[in-house]
Amino acid sequence: MKEYRLQFLDDKKFEALSLVNPRYANTKDDLGFADMVTNRIFVRRTGVDFVDQFVTSHEIEEIL
DSSP states (O other): OOEEEEEEOHHHHHHHHEEEEEEEETTTTTTTEETTTTHHHEEOOSHHHHHHHHHHHHHHHHHO
């Protein structure tokens, strides 16, 4: 079974990812994304539980 790391980030930290890694340059406005190279999932915390859960489920499906 594939292992992955899941991180929930506030807006500021999520948007900062696009500055940290060139692969994340086009993710600034996304609600979440999965990095297939490092098996990491990043989810922008919206404060709306069902949205956060949906985005998390979607990104897990993407990486699996």
